[in-house]
Amino acid sequence: MSTREQKIEELLTRGVAEVIDREHLRARLLSGGALRIKLGIDPTSPHLHLGRAVVLRKLRDFQDLGHKVIFIVGDFTGVIGDTSDKESERPMLSADTIEENMRTYMEQAGKIINLDTAEVHYNSTWLDKLGYDDIGEQADVFSLAEFIARENIKKRLDEGKRVSLREVLYPLMQGFDSVAVNADVELGGTDQRFNLLAGRRLQSAHGQAPQDILITNLILGTDGRKMSSSWGNTINLLDIPNDMFGKVMSIPDELLLSYFTHCTRVPLSEVEKIMSGIQTGANPRDAKVRLAKEIVTLYHGAEEAEKAEQYFVETFSKKHIPQDVREIKVAENIKVVDVMAESDLAKNKSDARRKIEQGGVSLGDEKISDGARIFTKSDNGKVLKVGKKDFVRIVL
RNA sequence: GGGUAGGUGGCGGAGUGGUCAAACGCACCUGACUGUAAAUCAGGCGACUUCGGUCUUCGGGGGUUCGAAUCCCUCCCUGCCCA
Numbered sequence: 157m158s159t160r161e162q163k164i165e166e167l168l169t170r171g172v173a174e175v176i177d178r179e180h181l182r183a184r185l186l187s188g189g190a191l192r193i194k195l196g197i198d199p200t201s202p203h204l205h206l207g208r209a210v211v212l213r214k215l216r217d218f219q220d221l222g223h224k225v226i227f228i229v230g231d232f233t234g235v236i237g238d239t240s241d242k243e244s245e246r247p248m249l250s251a252d253t254i255e256e257n258m259r260t261y262m263e264q265a266g267k268i269i270n271l272d273t274a275e276v277h278y279n280s281t282w283l284d285k286l287g288y289d290d291i292g293e294q295a296d297v298f299s300l301a302e303f304i305a306r307e308n309i310k311k312r313l314d315e316g317k318r319v320s321l322r323e324v325l326y327p328l329m330q331g332f333d334s335v336a337v338n339a340d341v342e343l344g345g346t347d348q349r350f351n352l353l354a355g356r357r358l359q360s361a362h363g364q365a366p367q368d369i370l371i372t373n374l375i376l377g378t379d380g381r382k383m384s385s386s387w388g389n390t391i392n393l394l395d396i397p398n399d400m401f402g403k404v405m406s407i408p409d410e411l412l413l414s415y416f417t418h419c420t421r422v423p424l425s426e427v428e429k430i431m432s433g434i435q436t437g438a439n440p441r442d443a444k445v446r447l448a449k450e451i452v453t454l455y456h457g458a459e460e461a462e463k464a465e466q467y468f469v470e471t472f473s474k475k476h477i478p479q480d481v482r483e484i485k486v487a488e489n490i491k492v493v494d495v496m497a498e499s500d501l502a503k504n505k506s507d508a509r510r511k512i513e514q515g516g517v518s519l520g521d522e523k524i525s526d527g528a529r530i531f532t533k534s535d536n537g538k539v540l541k542v543g544k545k546d547f548v549r550i551v552l
Numbered sequence: 553g554g555g556u557a558g559g560u561g562g563c564g565g566a567g568u569g570g571u572c573a574a575a576c577g578c579a580c581c582u583g584a585c586u587g588u589a590a591a592u593c594a595g596g597c598g599a600c601u602u603c604g605g606u607c608u609u610c611g612g613g614g615g616u617u618c619g620a621a622u623c624c625c626u627c628c629c630u631g632c633c634c635a
Binding site for chain 2: 379388389401402403439440442445472503504506512515516517
């Protein structure tokens with residue numbers, strides 16, 4: 157098998173849940189022509205996380221093979237709100253939020269995709285122009301039964317939860333995006349299956365050849381549940397290196413294989429070696445350190461990854477106070493609780509008191525037991541430690 | 553249009569006149585332990601507090617009562633069934 161064939165094989169399999177139509181797509185990839193690869197992202201959250209990055213990496217792989225990336229910013233669909241990955245109705249976002257999220261989105265996507273050679277479209281360009289007659293025509297391609305048979309919709313209906321009629325329209329719009337850009341291939345996560353297939357249907361209805369679709373797996377979050385912004389278990393692309401490293405270290409051991417496969421470019425043969433090493437007694441922690449470094453390197457570079465590892469070992473394994481601690485200016489005679497509440501060391505004074513009561517706060521070598529303790533000149537330069545990971549150097 | 557069931561803290565979900573700042577679960581925070589910011593265990597989890605308490609919460613507004621998340625009126629919102 158040639159290198160190119162190998163790459164194509166990996167493209168079609170690594171972290172991939174399903175390809176439709178697999179043989180058709182393989183043949184087209186092997187034939188060498190440049191394909192139009194579509195990915196749509198709705199700017200519903202300002203943060204891209206590792207889960208979203210899986211599909212972006214896949215897109216990048218296509219790009220590296222010489223295909224044209226069509227990146228669709230869902231400024232229109234984002235307002236409508238996709239329900240595919242949601243267990244409840246999604247609120248419609250305001251145009252302002254969309255615009256703000258969009259900016260950070262592109263910035264983050266740019267870390268993975270080469271935006272210079274990509275086509276970037278905003279789907280309001282064409283969706284804005286559709287009238288009721290167009291929508292009616294497109295809606296006629298689908299039946300209501302298909303829609304309500306979708307697992308997550310069915311579940312909500314069974315539970316007596318509300319499903320808005322607006323939600324029915326979403327797949328039509330995403331599908332029409334494919335028509336508008338004449339996509340050859342569309343990527344998406346497993347939760348997108350229905351929407352991706354809608355693209356094929358609509359393209360056929362509009363006399364286009366139906367796109368092939370490549371569905372990537374979803375990855376689980378740091379707590380072992382589905383990675384989702386609303387669960388708060390995400391590892392974000394904009395996380396600072398230390399956080400990113402720490403979050404990766406906190407994933408359950410069972411997720412190691414999945415993360416190596418989906419979130420890194422470590423060759424699969426090597427991943428296999430690492431995994432079998434763990435089977436025969438190697439410490440999973442070491443594999444996780446490797447994983448964390450790989451991931452931090454992808455987004456922040458090797459040097460930062462190295463630093464993050466050191467920080468982690470010093471702070472959590474050895475429980476030392478880290479070298480580079482942010483400083484905070486404190487006036488004389490201010491109470492500890494006030495300092496904590498006014499900075500982000502505690503949510504408010506009550507929270508600060510609780511943390512102190514529970515023995516989670518120390519200043520230098522001294523354990524703080526009284527929230528009313530006052531800072532004096534002699535505290536200058538001491539490090540205030542809150543919990544396991546919050547350090548601040550006090551400057552009087 | 554008719555009927556009926558509901559709207560409770562970040563989420564799910566108890567509570568139906570005082571003992572409710574509101575059970576329980578999830579998430580979150582702190583501690584112990586550890587290979588880890590994992591798992592497990594313990595504690596905490598509205599705000600302010602001189603730790604005695606004080607103040608603001610149970611869809612919105614109004615009322616009854618010594619006292620309401622709980623009763624009444626009204627408005628808004630949602631599910632289900634029927635037409």
